[in-house]
Amino acid sequence: MLEEYINEENTKLLMIAALYLILFTIEHYTPYFKNRQQHLPHSLRNLALAGINVLLSTLCFIVIIKHVCDWTWENQLGVLNQINLPPVYSLLLAIVLIDLWQYIWHRLNHEVAFLWKFHQVHHADKDMDASTGLRFHPIEIIYSNIIRISIIPLLGIQLDHLLVYEVLLLPIILFHHSNIKLYERLDKILRLITVTPHMHRLHHSDIQSETDSNYASVFSIWDRLFKSYTMRPIEQAFNLGLGSRYSEKKWNRLYGMLTIPFSNKRN
Ligand SMILES: [Zn+2]
Secondary structure, three states: OHHHHHHHHHHHHHHHHHHHHHHHHHHHHOEOOOOOOOHHHHHHHHHHHHHHHHHHHHHHHHHHHHHHHHHHHHOOOHHHHHHOOOHHHHHHHHHHHHHHHHHHHHHHHHHOHHHHHHHHHHHOOOOOOHHHHHOOOHHHHHHHHHHHHHHHHHHOOOHHHHHHHHHHHHHHHHHHHOOEOOOHHHHHHHOOOEOOHHHHHHHOEOOHHHHOOOOOOOEOHHHHHOOOOOOOOOOOOOOEOOOOOOOOHHHHOHHHHHHHHHOOOOO
16 A cells, blocks of 8 residues: 555656646746746756655655554544545545645644744745745645644545545646736636635735735635635736845745745844
8 A cells, every 4th residue: 555655656746747847838938927037947946945845755754644544544533434424425525624724724824923934935936936836945844744644533534535635736736826827717717616826826925915815725715714815906016925035046045945944034
């Protein structure tokens, strides 16, 4: 089963790489923000950080997550095991519950000062594109995984649930971070269900009230339900990032990104 899980992880990585290349090409020819730093070097810097995170997750967490899922199943722990639905309904409910957890966790990353210190590495990117969707501080990856592990027995999550959710989540994350220009009507229809580039772009706006909104990952309903939904016309100009904080080039190099949480800039 572990071998199967690692094979699934490899397939997932290949799928993500293929989708990333497609989005990179579209961003290159029809970008939403046109005046930006060079696309390829910017993306490579973010992908270097993503590479560290993939290594970290693979080496430290895959085996632990698999064992916790097995233990949860053997002991029939958590909500999903208690209500005992047919497998397909159990999977659908698991996807909804994991996505709700993602919403809550993302919101906490903005509301708890310690968590924000690390999460701002993701938000300091003034030239958001698909590569930004993979730009997280490794310490955020570590504690997010630890928290996620503790959620598995609470919700009764199985390994298959996590795999299917990630196969759904990762392409959507790349898509909604991408610097592609969608027709307003298409963006509007898509965001009835999921998080679109324009919806998530506002989450990366340099206006604080917009940064603290649109937290959803897969299903946009959470922001509407918990009153954190923000929208404005797609053509209205705005800036990305954290204003003047961390706007210098050095903060967007690998060493700079790793040291942002330990710098003395006011958060
Ligand atoms: Zn955020």
